[in-house]
Amino acid sequence: MIDAIQANLLSPAVLFFALGLIAALTKSDLKFPEPLYVGLTIYLLVAIGFKGGVAIAEAGIAKVWLPALAAMALGALIPLWTYPLLRFGGKLSAVDAAAIAAHYGSVSAVTFIAATNYLKAINQPFESYATAFLAVMESPAILVGVVLGKLATKRAGEKSGASIKTAMHEALFGRSIFLLVGSLIVGSLCGESGMAKVEAFFVTPFQGVLALFLLEMGLVAGRRLGDLKKVGPFLLGFGIVVPLINGALGVYLGKLTGLELGGATLLGVLSASASYIAAPAAIRMSLPDANPTLYLTSSLAITFPFNITLGIPIYLEIARKLYS
Amino acid sequence: MIDAIQANLLSPAVLFFALGLIAALTKSDLKFPEPLYVGLTIYLLVAIGFKGGVAIAEAGIAKVWLPALAAMALGALIPLWTYPLLRFGGKLSAVDAAAIAAHYGSVSAVTFIAATNYLKAINQPFESYATAFLAVMESPAILVGVVLGKLATKRAGEKSGASIKTAMHEALFGRSIFLLVGSLIVGSLCGESGMAKVEAFFVTPFQGVLALFLLEMGLVAGRRLGDLKKVGPFLLGFGIVVPLINGALGVYLGKLTGLELGGATLLGVLSASASYIAAPAAIRMSLPDANPTLYLTSSLAITFPFNITLGIPIYLEIARKLYS
Amino acid sequence: MIDAIQANLLSPAVLFFALGLIAALTKSDLKFPEPLYVGLTIYLLVAIGFKGGVAIAEAGIAKVWLPALAAMALGALIPLWTYPLLRFGGKLSAVDAAAIAAHYGSVSAVTFIAATNYLKAINQPFESYATAFLAVMESPAILVGVVLGKLATKRAGEKSGASIKTAMHEALFGRSIFLLVGSLIVGSLCGESGMAKVEAFFVTPFQGVLALFLLEMGLVAGRRLGDLKKVGPFLLGFGIVVPLINGALGVYLGKLTGLELGGATLLGVLSASASYIAAPAAIRMSLPDANPTLYLTSSLAITFPFNITLGIPIYLEIARKLYS
Amino acid sequence: MNTHPMKLVTVICEALARDHLTRLLAAVGAHGYTLFAVEGEGSQGRRPGDIAEFSNIQVEVVVQPAIAELLLTRLQAEFFPRFAMIAYASDIQVLRPGKF
Amino acid sequence: MNTHPMKLVTVICEALARDHLTRLLAAVGAHGYTLFAVEGEGSQGRRPGDIAEFSNIQVEVVVQPAIAELLLTRLQAEFFPRFAMIAYASDIQVLRPGKF
Amino acid sequence: MNTHPMKLVTVICEALARDHLTRLLAAVGAHGYTLFAVEGEGSQGRRPGDIAEFSNIQVEVVVQPAIAELLLTRLQAEFFPRFAMIAYASDIQVLRPGKF
Ligand SMILES: Nc1ncnc2c1ncn2[C@@H]1O[C@H](COP(=O)(O)O)[C@@H](O)[C@H]1O
Ligand SMILES: Nc1ncnc2c1ncn2[C@@H]1O[C@H](COP(=O)(O)O)[C@@H](O)[C@H]1O
Ligand SMILES: Nc1ncnc2c1ncn2[C@@H]1O[C@H](COP(=O)(O)O)[C@@H](O)[C@H]1O
Ligand code: NA
Ligand code: NA
C-alpha cells in the first residue's frame, strides 16, 4: 500500500496539486483567470463524458444499468446516515448537517478523473463506462439533503416545495451535469469510429491537462485552508473518516453488482468523494441558512486533498483485499 | 445520399453542435466565456490558414489562381441575384434585402472547416489549398451588398462613400480575415518543413477542437432559434433553398475551373454558406438601418445549422453526380 | 551564418511573430484576451519548467550547480557594467539607468523558449536542464538594479529598505518565477516516468503553442514600436549592441563552466535577453520614478524582436566559433 | 440640453443570485440592465473570481425613482437575508426619459 | 479636503461602436476614458457577451460639465439612432481638476 | 423607504497597485471593496488590457463620508505621485448604513 500511495504522490497531477497548495499558502499572486478555469472544466467533462459514452456503446447498456442504479441509491442513502452523525455527533444545526450530508452523498468529478488517471498509470484495468456512475450520482444526494434540511427547519411562511424545485433544477440542469450527460450520450452515439476522430484532442493530452487543472485546484483548495480552524476538530475528522467508510461501501457495492476490481475502486472513489461545485451551488440556493464555510471547507479543503493524495490508493487497496 | 447524411449526423462535431442547440433550448446555464470563444476561433483560423498555405506552396500558385478568381466573382455575384429575390419575392425593405444578400454572398469559415473535416472522415480527397477560396470570398459580397443598400436608400445628407469605406475596412482588416490571410501566407512561406514543427498542435487535435467549438456554436445558434417566428416563412425557405442553389453553382464553377471532386464540393459549401460574424459586423456599421434580427437569424439559425447537418453531404452528392 | 538566420526567419514561430507585428502596425483589431494570454503563459512556463526538471533529474545536480551559479553571477553583474554605460554614455537619469540595467541583467523566458525551439529545429543538441539557468537568472539583476537606483536617488525621508524588500518579493514570488521554479521541482521529482504521462500535452504540441503565442507577442511588441522615437538613438543602439556583448559573455561563461555547445548558446541567449514582464513589474513598484517608456520600449520593442529574429542564430554562431 | 433625472441602482452580489435578480428586475418593471463579473471582499469574506459559481456580479439598472424605491425595498426584504451583497442608488441624468 | 465637481458620463453600447465612440471622446476633448466588456439586456434584446462582435462595452469618462453636455448632445444626434445603447451623466468630486 | 447617504469612492489605476490599494482600504477602515479589470487611456498612454501586469483595475468602495475624505487624502499623498490613476467620489444612498 505504501507503494501505491507513493506512486500516486509522485505523479505529475498530485505534485502540481501540491504546487497549487503551496502557491496559495505562500500568497503567490499566481491565479487562473475564470475563463481558463471554465475552459479546462469543459474540456475535462466533455472528454471524460465522451470516453464513457463510447465505453457504454461498447459494453452495452445491459452491463451498465445495475451498478448505475446501485450508485444512485448509494448517493441517496449516504446523506441519511451522515445527517444524524453530523447533527448529534457533531452537534451541528439541522440545516448545516443537511447541507454537509448532501455534499458527501454527491460526487466530485475531478476526484473521479484523477482516480481513472491513477489506475491507468499503474496499469490497473477498469470499466470505462464507470463515468455513467459519476453522471447519475451527482444529483440524488442533493435532493435528499435539501429535503432533510427543509423538514428540519420549516421557516415561518415558507414554501419548501419551491426550494426543492430550485435544487432539483440546479442538480439536473446545472452546466456540469449537462455537459457530462450530454457528452456521454454523444459518445455512445458515435462509438469507436467517432472516437478515432477526436482521440488526439480528448484522450492523448488528457493527463497533462488534468495536471494543469490540479494546479488550479490546489490554489482553490489552498485558499480555503485558512478556514480549517473555523470548522473545528469534528469536521476535520469527519472529512477523512467518512470518505474511508463511504469508499469501502462503494467498493463493496461495486463487487455486489458485478463490477471488476477497477470499476469497484471507481465506485468507491465516487462514494468517498464530496461535491464542491454542484452541491454548493444547489445548497446555497435551497438552504441559504446553511453556513458555506462549513460545507465548502470540509469538502474542498479536507476531503478533496485527502482523496487526491491518499484516498484513491487506499480505495484501490480495499478493492484488492476484497477481490483477492 | 442517406448514408452520407447519416455519417455526417453521427459525427462528434455535428452531435456536439446538436448538444449546444439543446443546451440553449433547455435554457441550461452552460456558456463559453468570451476569451474561450476567441481562443478557439484564433486556433481554428490559424490552423486552417496555415494548412492551406502549406498546400498552396505545394501545389503552386498556377493551380490556385483561376478557381480563386472564380470564387471571388461568385461571391460578388450572389448578392446580385439574391437581392431582387429578397426585395420583390420576400417584400423586404431595400436595406434589409441588401444586408441579407451580403451575408449569403460572403462565407462561414466554420462551415468550411466542418466540410473539410467531413471529407476527411469519409476519406474523400480534396485540394487543401481550397482555404484560399475561403480567404478571398469573405469580402466581395459585403462590398456589393453595402453598395446595393446605399444606392437603394440614400439618406438625406449622408455621404455613402464613408459607409462603403467603413465596410471595406471591416471586410479587409477585420480580425478573422486578417488571421486567415496572414496564416495562409505564413504557411506558404514555411512549407512542409514548417508544418512538421507545428503539426502536433495545428493538425492532430484539430477535429476534437472543432467538435468542442461546434458545441459553443450550437449554443449561439440555439439562442437565435426564438427569433425564427420573427423572420417569417419567406426567410425560412430562403435560408434553405438559396444555399442549395448557391451550393450547386459553386460545385459547377469548381468543375469548370478545373478542381477535383473534393475541391468543387468545398467551393459549393463556401458558396452555400452565409457569414454570421464578418458580414454582420460590417453591415451593422455600414447599413445601420438594416434589421439585425433578419440577417442574423437567417444566417445563424437557419442556414448554418442546415449546412452543418444536411447541406454538406448534399453538396458532396451534387458534386458526385456532376463528376460521374 | 546567413543560412542559420534564414532557417530561423522562415520558422513558423518567427513568421507568426512578424504577423503579430504587422497586425499592430496596420491597427488590425486582432487581439488576444487577457485570459488567453495568461493561459498560454502558464502552459509555456509549466512545460519548459517541467521538462527542465526532468532533465535535471537525469543529469544529476552535480552537473547543474556550477553553470547555474555562473548564470546567477552573470545576471547580477550585467547591471554593474550597463549602468555606467547608460548613465554616462546615454546621459540617462540615475534612476532610468538603474531600471534599464536591471532589465538587461534579467531574462526573457519567451526568448529562451524560442531558442530551445530553434536548436531543436536545426537538430542542434543542448542540455535540457538549461531551464535551471533561466530560473535563477530572473531575480538577481532586478535586486542589483533596485539597489543601484536607490543609492543614486535617495528621496527625502524615504526608506529604501522597503522598496528593496518589495522588489525582492516581486522578483522571488512573482507568478512567472513561481511557476517556473515550481514546475522544475515537480519535473525533477517525477522524472522520466512522470514525463511519459504528460508528454502528449507538455511536449508534443509545444512548438505550435509557441508559434501562436509569438503571434500575440508580435502584437504586444508592435504596439510599442510607436514609442521608438521617444527613446532616442542611444537606446536603439544599446538595445542591439548590448545583447550582442552579453550574448558573447554568456556563451564564453558557458564554455568555461563545462557546458556543451548547445547549453552555452542558451546561456548566451539568456544573458542577451532582456526581461519585459517580471522586471517591469518589480521596477514599477520599487523605482516608481523611472520612466516605463524607456525600459519597456528598449526591452520589448528593440531587444526582444532582435533576439527572436537575428540574435538567436548569431549567438549559436558565436558558440560554434568558440567551440570549433 | 434637456436632461432628466433618473435613478441608477447598483447591486453587487454573489453570482448565484443572478437569475433571481434578473427576474426581480423584470418584475419591478425595469426595461433593461447591465451586468459584469467582479471580484470583491466584504463581511462574508473574499470572493476571488476564478470560479464563476463562487464569485460576484455587479448589476446596474437605470430606472425611474419610484421603481428604484420598489426595487430596493424588495431587495431588502427578499435578497439581503439570503445573499452576500450590497445595493445602492444614485442620481443620474439621462436624455431619453421614456426609455427607462 | 479640496474636491472639485466634475461630470462622469457613462455609455453602455454595442461593442461594434467602440472605435466611433473613442474617436468622439477625443473629438469633444476628453483626456482619457475607461472601458470594459459587459453583458446586458434592453429594448434591442439580450446581449450575452460570449462573442465580442455581438456584445456590449461600458465606457466611463470623467469630464468638465461643459464637455459632458457637448458629449451627450453629440451622442444623441449621432449615436442614438444607430446603436443599441444608453448614456447618462452623474455628479462626482475629484481632487485634481486640471487633469480632466 | 429609509435610505442613508454614503460615499462611493472609485479608483481606476494600474493593476500593479492592487495590493497597495487594498491594504490602504483596510487601513482607512473600509469594510469591503469591489474590483474588476478595465482597459483605459489617459495621460500616461493607452493600457490595452491583454497583459495583466500592464493593464488597469477599477476599484469601488462604499464608505462613510469621513472615511472617503481620509481615503482621498491618502490617495493624493501616497498614490497619485507613483501610479497612473484617477480617483473620484460620488454620493449614493444605501439601506443598511451600519454595513459600511
Ligand atoms: N463597502 C463595500 N464597498 C464596495 N463593495 C463592497 C463593500 N462591501 C461589500 N462589497 C461587495 O459586496 C460583496 C458582498 O458583500 P458581503 O455580503 O459584505 O460579503 C463583496 O464581495 C464585495 O464585492
Ligand atoms: N434600463 C437600463 N439599465 C441599465 N442598462 C441598460 C438599460 N437599458 C439598456 N441597458 C444597456 O444598454 C444596452 C443597449 O440597450 P438597448 O438599446 O435598449 O438594447 C443593453 O444591452 C444594456 O446593457
Ligand atoms: N478622464 C478620464 N475618464 C475616465 N477614465 C480616465 C480618465 N483619465 C484617465 N482615466 C483612467 O485612468 C487610467 C490612468 O490614467 P492616467 O494616469 O491619466 O494615464 C487610464 O488608463 C484610464 O483607465
Ligand atoms: Na460521495
Ligand atoms: Na456564400
Ligand code: NA
Ligand atoms: Na539578460
